[in-house]
Amino acid sequence: MLSKTVRNIVPSGTVAINARVFDLKASGIDIINLSVGEPDFNTPEHAKEGAARAMAENKTRYDKVPGLIELRTAICKKLKEENGLDYIPDQIVVSNGAKQSITNTCFALLNSGDEVLIPAPYWVSYPEIVKIAGGVPVFVDTKRENDFKLTAAEIEEYSTEKTKMVILCNPSNPLGTVHTREELKAIADVCHKKGIYILSDEVYERICFADEFVSMAAVSPEAKDITIVLNGLSKSIPMTGWRIGYTASTVEFAKAMTAFQGHITSHPSIISQWAGVAALEHREEYTNMMVAAYKERMEAAVKYLHEELPEVPCIEPKGAFYLFLDISCVKDKLLATADTFGNMPLSGSDSYSKEFVMKLLDEKHVAMVPGSAFGKEGFVRVAYAASKETVLEGLARLGQLVKEILAQ
Ligand SMILES: Cc1ncc(COP(=O)(O)O)c(C=O)c1O
Secondary structure: OOOHHHHOOOOOOOHHHHHHHHHHHHOOOOOEEOOOOOOOOOOOHHHHHHHHHHHHOOOOOOOOOOOOHHHHHHHHHHHHHHHOOOOOHHHEEEEOHHHHHHHHHHHHHOOOOOEEEEEEOOOOHHHHHHHHOOOEEEEEEOOHHHOOOOOHHHHHHHOOOOEEEEEEEOOOOOOOOOOOHHHHHHHHHHHHHHOOEEEEEOOOOOOEOOOOOOOHHHOOHHHHHHEEEEEEOOOOOOOHHHOOEEEEOOHHHHHHHHHHHHHHOOOOOHHHHHHHHHHHHOHHHHHHHHHHHHHHHHHHHHHHHHHHOOOOOEOOOOEOOEEEEEOHHHHHHHHHOEOOOOOOEOOOOOOHHHHHHHHHHHHHOEEOEEHHHHOOOOEEEEEOOOOHHHHHHHHHHHHHHHHHHHHO
């Protein structure tokens, strides 16, 4: 009865974990939840005031499909000031979150069977959105020696005449890595040479501890021509529930995405868009406070891991709010022992990172996400969008579990 398209969708790898967190909480157990990719800060007051003003002034009607001209103008100003990029409002399309912007991009660009390079580990929705749009995800097996960052050489290696686009998440969810200007330039050059478009997901750009954050579109005029810059207000300004994402691209692309979006959702809530205008106007102070808090937590967590838990190395985080921990030290023990629920030994093809995460939840009451959910086995992702004390307690319990497993 159901379409092939929906039957082909893989449910999010976090569903089983979230369901278990819910059950444990319902039975009165206090869970340290480090699984959620959402800032633990509240929406800034000035954004809420912007929304309230819009309602009081009855600014609540349909408006332009690609977004309020005031919001698109504010986005152009932000792109100029922070990224050195020149865009006009006709190049901006505002959507219901960055997720919808990815969907717009895929529908605007992909024909059935077109291939999209997705470096693994990847953010969970990329492959599914590509498939929904009729594309074929091709996973790039990134290398440990590059901190699993996509390289120009890998694009050469994995691309075929069917490759239409590459999706780059920078700063990366789940890795927390940030590409340098040189690395981006090399990727852009090879994509330009091969006629491959780049969807550059920069939703975590403001949460960056590297010396600089460089937008893919800023590395060269050629890069700007082939790049769809993706950003939004969910992560850099904590406004996840307001659902504001956007793309900056060519006028031609923006028109195509607008035509598509016009039939699907028209535009995001006008109230949210006015909140977005106010949020962008006053973003600086609030973002700085937030980034300082993330940095402090990240440094404390990394220090703890280095000093107390050398068995569990982590990729050096340079941005976003995630740690990607290597738990391969428990692989052999977990594959040899019983599965948490079924009491069956795991086979080699089962996910031992999922097994580990379920044990961590049931026995230590800490929620994290297995690397397998992001297409990389042998890792767990920790979201440090929680207080420093909570993050350190979560890591200490993870450490206890690792030691218990290794002692078995
Ligand atoms: C890398 C990445 N891109 C896009 C999104 C979607 O963000 P939005 O809330 O704007 O849809 C997320 C959300 O978790 C994300 O982690």
